[in-house]
Amino acid sequence: MALAFIFDGAGFGEWLVLLAVLLVVVGPKNLPSAARSFGRQYAKLKRLADSFRRQLMDMDREIDRAVEDAGRNVESAFTMDGDESESLPAERSEPGS
Secondary structure, three states: OOOHHHHHHOOHHHHHHHHHHHHHHHOOOOHHHHHHHHHHHHHHHHHHHHHHHHHHHHHHHHHHHHHHHHHHHHHHHHOOOHHHHHOOOOOOOOOOO
């Protein structure tokens, strides 16, 4: 998925040139081991990126949970139970009204 822009944009000719350059630079004997090494490193990088993304998502969920808890705490601090409302003094009528 990360290399999708390369795979979508490269045609047959580009792949052929790339393969020829790899054969010249790496050599036909070392090409399979170089491809394996590249595959391993790519897999490690992908796992690292997935782990990082998971950690960011977990942090986002924790922040959302903390905000919701804080909202609930504020609401509960300003709401009164039935017992507390009875202990408030009744409204006084003003004289002359």
